[in-house]
Amino acid sequence: MMTPLSHPTTAAERLYNESQIRTRNCIERCFGVWKRRFPVLSIGIRLSQDTTMAVIIACGILHNIARQNKDADPPEEEHCNVGDPNENLMEAYDPIPETQGGAFMRSSLIRDYFGRL
Structure with missing residues (x-):
């Protein structure tokens, strides 16, 4: 995954950062x-890596089935803060060191x- 720039200087770099942050x-x-x-995805999975990958894939498939059947998304918890979509997330972003190729x-x-x- 490509990371946002810490200090964009050009208009193109600012557009890139905005696009990356909105997608994120x-x-x-x-x-x-x-x-x-x-909830197993939020509390943690204590299984082997292969089994964990299978559980995540199964959750994705079940989620898609629920969406196809018009099942409503689960309600948000009251303490869950969604935040302003226009908020600058660079402050909370902790970039992974990137490779030269990246x-x-x-x-x-x-x-x-x-x-x-």
Whole structure:
């Protein structure tokens, strides 16, 4: 996964960061729905790695079946803060050290896609 830039300087870099952060917000909300629907995902799984992967895949399949059958998403807990979608999440972001190849791919994407907008 590509990471946001710590200090964007150009318009293309700012657009890239905004796009990355908005996408991350959407994915985090999806993970929240899964964790509410399948509590085992939020309390932790004490199984082998292969079995854990099977449990996560099964949760995904069951979630899709529930959505196809128009089953409502589980309600949000009262203490759960969703937050403002326009909030700057860079403050809470702890980046994973990136490889040289990853930095090159990110720079290419910013130049070739976001630089044209």
